[in-house]
Amino acid sequence: MTEVTLETAKALIAAAEDKAVEIDVxxxxxxxxxxxxxxxxxxxxxxxxxxIDIAQNxxxxxxxxxxxxxxxxxxxxxxxxxxxxGNTNDGRIVTFGGGFPLKDEDGTVVGGVGxxxxxxxxxxxxxxxxxxxxxxx
Amino acid sequence: MTEVTLETAKALIAAAEDKAVEIDVxxxxxxxxxxxxxxxxxxxxxxxxxxIDIAQNxxxxxxxxxxxxxxxxxxxxxxxxxxxxGNTNDGRIVTFGGGFPLKDEDGTVVGGVGxxxxxxxxxxxxxxxxxxxxxxx
Amino acid sequence: MTEVTLETAKALIAAAEDKAVEIDVxxxxxxxxxxxxxxxxxxxxxxxxxxIDIAQNxxxxxxxxxxxxxxxxxxxxxxxxxxxxGNTNDGRIVTFGGGFPLKDEDGTVVGGVGxxxxxxxxxxxxxxxxxxxxxxx
Amino acid sequence: MTEVTLETAKALIAAAEDKAVEIDVxxxxxxxxxxxxxxxxxxxxxxxxxxIDIAQNxxxxxxxxxxxxxxxxxxxxxxxxxxxxGNTNDGRIVTFGGGFPLKDEDGTVVGGVGxxxxxxxxxxxxxxxxxxxxxxx
Numbered sequence: 001m002t003e004v005t006l007e008t009a010k011a012l013i014a015a016a017e018d019k020a021v022e023i024d025v026x027x028x029x030x031x032x033x034x035x036x037x038x039x040x041x042x043x044x045x046x047x048x049x050x051x052i053d054i055a056q057n058x059x060x061x062x063x064x065x066x067x068x069x070x071x072x073x074x075x076x077x078x079x080x081x082x083x084x085x086g087n088t089n090d091g092r093i094v095t096f097g098g099g100f101p102l103k104d105e106d107g108t109v110v111g112g113v114g115x116x117x118x119x120x121x122x123x124x125x126x127x128x129x130x131x132x133x134x135x136x137x
Numbered sequence: 138m139t140e141v142t143l144e145t146a147k148a149l150i151a152a153a154e155d156k157a158v159e160i161d162v163x164x165x166x167x168x169x170x171x172x173x174x175x176x177x178x179x180x181x182x183x184x185x186x187x188x189i190d191i192a193q194n195x196x197x198x199x200x201x202x203x204x205x206x207x208x209x210x211x212x213x214x215x216x217x218x219x220x221x222x223g224n225t226n227d228g229r230i231v232t233f234g235g236g237f238p239l240k241d242e243d244g245t246v247v248g249g250v251g252x253x254x255x256x257x258x259x260x261x262x263x264x265x266x267x268x269x270x271x272x273x274x
Numbered sequence: 275m276t277e278v279t280l281e282t283a284k285a286l287i288a289a290a291e292d293k294a295v296e297i298d299v300x301x302x303x304x305x306x307x308x309x310x311x312x313x314x315x316x317x318x319x320x321x322x323x324x325x326i327d328i329a330q331n332x333x334x335x336x337x338x339x340x341x342x343x344x345x346x347x348x349x350x351x352x353x354x355x356x357x358x359x360g361n362t363n364d365g366r367i368v369t370f371g372g373g374f375p376l377k378d379e380d381g382t383v384v385g386g387v388g389x390x391x392x393x394x395x396x397x398x399x400x401x402x403x404x405x406x407x408x409x410x411x
Numbered sequence: 412m413t414e415v416t417l418e419t420a421k422a423l424i425a426a427a428e429d430k431a432v433e434i435d436v437x438x439x440x441x442x443x444x445x446x447x448x449x450x451x452x453x454x455x456x457x458x459x460x461x462x463i464d465i466a467q468n469x470x471x472x473x474x475x476x477x478x479x480x481x482x483x484x485x486x487x488x489x490x491x492x493x494x495x496x497g498n499t500n501d502g503r504i505v506t507f508g509g510g511f512p513l514k515d516e517d518g519t520v521v522g523g524v525g526x527x528x529x530x531x532x533x534x535x536x537x538x539x540x541x542x543x544x545x546x547x548x
Contacts, residue, residue, distance in 0.1 A: 214353060230361075
């Protein structure tokens, strides 16, 4: 896909929800567009309340920095080059995995997806399901 | 309906989107649950960026105050009893129409819906479509 | 023009600065793109410090609401339909003139310009000079 | 140079943009004056959205602390003397390289420049190009 429309966001969120059901962890899922503005958000029943914010900010972080939030995790550690990155942008940068940039066929970042609710591994697995839909549609 | 699950929120948002398409105004639509926490949000293509915040906060305002935001509009005017209400809650109270509380069969408020993107009349019409689904399902 | 690139923003800001020099009022001038994100900002020598924020938020307001901020001024007055609009979006909505949306040939809003530093009339005149460049280039 | 006027800021930003083009990394560039208030800001096309905030705050950090943000990086690490510095000033202090103070001939800090968009090394290289213009003009 080349652009994050609402139709696209719905498809990505649905794929993430399917994966979340499969691994049996209720999740919050958010999708932002190229301008890093929210397009769609769903909170599955019993998902963590804190994840409402975290999922949205993971999507924002990935789109605005054009990075997997797992990479942000690594480069923002004490002693690493971008230590303190999580304090910028009014606290909207999330420094752990679960957010991925969405890229078009040319590799240009055109949005981001963020998932929160489980372990980082679970969040990443669910977010990846959304990315797969975007890249393969 | 008696509770704002994600399934319910999706149905309400879909009804709002249908109405928005019918009147040809792209909208942002948000649904919150009894705890006033976001359950679902969709931004239709070309909807106002400012409406991302406004729709969510209309839903929050309606659920947290158990009031139609049009009523908040009236009681928060200069000289009226709740003048300044829009300055409370970290600026999350919206003082114009487009948000409705969601009530179960007993009239208990169990959530809220907020719509933003058009005139107040248009926002209210679209939000009402969501309320109708909730009350008649 | 059809898109707010940095080159475009520079041309708009330059036109605004020329007009500001002409009327002899130092101004802050800001330009945002379709996603309502800042592209360029200049503060002329001796311009008001408060105008740094106001100019940027006028540009944001105009692009995110697709409205002249003078119109926001009118519709957000006590008793008017959007009373309290200035309290939304974390206080980023400016409720007085000096911000204009930027529209492409089809009339689609693709950005915004905001000017602050003088009277509302002066701010509007300077912002209009930028709009003229956008619409006639 | 002895003072950060808009004319000066434009020259510094232009030098930074030239360097950014040379190394082929789109950047956000910000310049603040002695009062630590923004004078000029440019976002190059395709620069990271997160860098809008980071570039401005690097300039602010450097001018307000009279330090290279790379030095802030070092002294704010866990266990170091100014650990937690990045949490002060409403989150405006950036704790990684890319911001430099601007000094007049006497070594007095009269402003700051901040660059964001690439690696810390790239950001520093581009910011240095602006500093060179200031110091050698």
